[in-house]
Amino acid sequence: MTNKPYHHGNLRNSLIEAGIKLINQEGTRQFSLRKVAVLCGVSHAAPYSHFKNKEELLKAMQDHVREQLMELLENTIQSCSNSNSPYLLVQMGKSYVMFFIKNPHYFPFLCSQLCMEINLSMDDDGTKNFPPFELFKTTAFHVLREMGLPEDKLKDTIISMFATVHGLASITTMKNVHYDEDWETKIEDIIWNK
Amino acid sequence: MTNKPYHHGNLRNSLIEAGIKLINQEGTRQFSLRKVAVLCGVSHAAPYSHFKNKEELLKAMQDHVREQLMELLENTIQSCSNSNSPYLLVQMGKSYVMFFIKNPHYFPFLCSQLCMEINLSMDDDGTKNFPPFELFKTTAFHVLREMGLPEDKLKDTIISMFATVHGLASITTMKNVHYDEDWETKIEDIIWNK
DNA sequence: AGGCTAAACTTGACACTGTAAAGATAATCA
DNA sequence: TGATTATCTTTACAGTGTCAAGTTTAGCCT
Numbered sequence: 001m002t003n004k005p006y007h008h009g010n011l012r013n014s015l016i017e018a019g020i021k022l023i024n025q026e027g028t029r030q031f032s033l034r035k036v037a038v039l040c041g042v043s044h045a046a047p048y049s050h051f052k053n054k055e056e057l058l059k060a061m062q063d064h065v066r067e068q069l070m071e072l073l074e075n076t077i078q079s080c081s082n083s084n085s086p087y088l089l090v091q092m093g094k095s096y097v098m099f100f101i102k103n104p105h106y107f108p109f110l111c112s113q114l115c116m117e118i119n120l121s122m123d124d125d126g127t128k129n130f131p132p133f134e135l136f137k138t139t140a141f142h143v144l145r146e147m148g149l150p151e152d153k154l155k156d157t158i159i160s161m162f163a164t165v166h167g168l169a170s171i172t173t174m175k176n177v178h179y180d181e182d183w184e185t186k187i188e189d190i191i192w193n194k
Numbered sequence: 195m196t197n198k199p200y201h202h203g204n205l206r207n208s209l210i211e212a213g214i215k216l217i218n219q220e221g222t223r224q225f226s227l228r229k230v231a232v233l234c235g236v237s238h239a240a241p242y243s244h245f246k247n248k249e250e251l252l253k254a255m256q257d258h259v260r261e262q263l264m265e266l267l268e269n270t271i272q273s274c275s276n277s278n279s280p281y282l283l284v285q286m287g288k289s290y291v292m293f294f295i296k297n298p299h300y301f302p303f304l305c306s307q308l309c310m311e312i313n314l315s316m317d318d319d320g321t322k323n324f325p326p327f328e329l330f331k332t333t334a335f336h337v338l339r340e341m342g343l344p345e346d347k348l349k350d351t352i353i354s355m356f357a358t359v360h361g362l363a364s365i366t367t368m369k370n371v372h373y374d375e376d377w378e379t380k381i382e383d384i385i386w387n388k
Numbered sequence: 389a390g391g392c393t394a395a396a397c398t399t400g401a402c403a404c405t406g407t408a409a410a411g412a413t414a415a416t417c418a
Numbered sequence: 419t420g421a422t423t424a425t426c427t428t429t430a431c432a433g434t435g436t437c438a439a440g441t442t443t444a445g446c447c448t
Contacts, residue, residue, distance in 0.1 A: 118365055
């Protein structure tokens with residue numbers, strides 16, 4: 001019927017989107033290059049015109065998802081009236097956790113120890129760092145200083161706060177967890193509890 | 195030379211041990227049934243005499259590693275003089291994190307969202323639960339009550355504490371993290387910071 | 389002791405994976 | 419227009435999980 005053109009036209013982006021959709025539906029484990037190719041109506045080797053290998057496509061997909069998360073966190077900062085209040089940090093934490101609760105497969109996909117790089121050393125050297133953590137770190141530095149937290153406690157406090165939020169995301173995206181309660185406020189309580 | 199007997203004799207356990215060694219050296223991604231079979235000097239289909247499929251072997255391996263972690267946590271409880279002190283919880287947290295720092299590949303392997311079941315609902319129903327969390331929960335309930343923490347804050351506090359420790363394990367087992375500092379005491383500080 | 393049964397293992401096959409090489413098509417640019 | 423080059427297809431191969439059928443042997447029963 002529809003005479004498919006030989007050239008797809010927008011294959012690179014299509015592969016990224018189809019790949020993410022696949023992760024969302026079947027999880028990281030079920031992901032395969034050939035499935036994604038089929039989803040895009042293209043031969044199994046076509047992806048190699050746009051990505052060096054499977055790993056490179058996965059990285060591009062992670063970039064895309066990570067950017068969504070970054071947008072969410074930046075919006076959270078924007079829409080917070082008082083940018084010096086500790087309330088902002090709680091809101092960022094809530095956004096972070098809710099992002100993964102809404103798409104549980106994103107967590108192991110985006111935060112797999114294999115590829116994730118995180119820099120806890122607080123010095124702002126040029127070391128590559130997980131952007132959401134970098135953003136949280138910068139914001140928290142500002143907020144906590146304004147609150148009058150002693151300088152020598154800043155670093156540990158920030159790591160501790162991020163660990164709590166990140167761990168909460170890890171735990172709430174597991175198998176047996178059910179979201180029958182009002183998680184939005186629940187998460188807020190748990191983070192405040194610090 | 196050495197005429198291998200047709201029957202391995204202890205294949206089930208050998209597969210589990212060889213599998214764990216493989217995870218430790220090459221990571222979860224590189225794990226394969228056939229590699230483990232070769233490591234045990236046995237044909238590629240031999241594992242199917244002892245495990246229904248790959249997934250079942252992985253589960254048995256996880257059981258084994260999880261038991262190691264449980265032993266460590268139980269020892270930590272035993273060797274703590276004052277079993278009512280919040281210091282005990284910090285020590286448990288430290289043991290938890292150090293366990294994974296010493297074997298980074300264990301974290302994604304043992305805590306992969308795919309198979310891990312965790313029950314945050316605090317009610318002691320018969321629901322399957324991640325044993326290390328169950329142990330931490332029980333201990334923390336006791337300790338925090340003794341400390342006089344109000345009853346309605348117990349649940350959130352325990353989840354928050356475990357999230358911090360678990361998140362810290364997640365973060366410290368990532369790619370770019372270097373352990374040039376004295377992590378043993380560092381981790382202690384971060385947990386105390388709560 | 390001798391033989392039967394069932395467990396433990398091997399062999400061979402199949403479908404599915406990632407990836408490389410070589411060829412086909414079509415868009416772009418001189 | 420014609421050549422170049424990016425994009426896609428086809429074919430091929432090694433590695434994977436899994437199953438079915440055959441082989442070996444341990445252990446039990448009479």
